[in-house]
Amino acid sequence: MPIFYECQRCTACCRWPGQVRLTDAEIARIAGCLELSEHEFIQRHTRLTQDRRGLALQEQSNGACIFLAGNDCAIQSVKPQQCRDFPNLWRHPEAETQCRAIPHLVGDEEYVKQVAQVTGRTVESVRELLRSRQ
Numbered sequence: 001m002p003i004f005y006e007c008q009r010c011t012a013c014c015r016w017p018g019q020v021r022l023t024d025a026e027i028a029r030i031a032g033c034l035e036l037s038e039h040e041f042i043q044r045h046t047r048l049t050q051d052r053r054g055l056a057l058q059e060q061s062n063g064a065c066i067f068l069a070g071n072d073c074a075i076q077s078v079k080p081q082q083c084r085d086f087p088n089l090w091r092h093p094e095a096e097t098q099c100r101a102i103p104h105l106v107g108d109e110e111y112v113k114q115v116a117q118v119t120g121r122t123v124e125s126v127r128e129l130l131r132s133r134q
Helices: 024-033 038-045 108-119 123-132
Strands: 003-006 046-048 055-057 102-105
Touching: 003 108, 024 038, 038 046, 108 123
Parallel strands: none
Antiparallel strands: 003 102, 046 055
């Protein structure tokens, strides 16, 4: 049985070093939310990804996300898909010890439905992602 993790918005995942890759659509959405042009947003809040194939959000000097303000996400309503997908669709070594998500044992279909709901993905796209990982 799969385990669905109910996020408690503890922001531990926002504090881990790494990179949050951005799509063009996410850049447009976040820039609009911040009332910036896409060019301004890119200049102020992004950096080149490590593989030099795209853009990622900048980090604060301590490695936390640039949009983490205390224990809140300043762009919660338009946060990138990579952020929406945590903790259910990706694994991080520190997740088990630092993430405060509440685990729930659920059936396969319930897992897919709940993940789709919290990530903003379609049920079919969640199924496809899960199939591709098997």
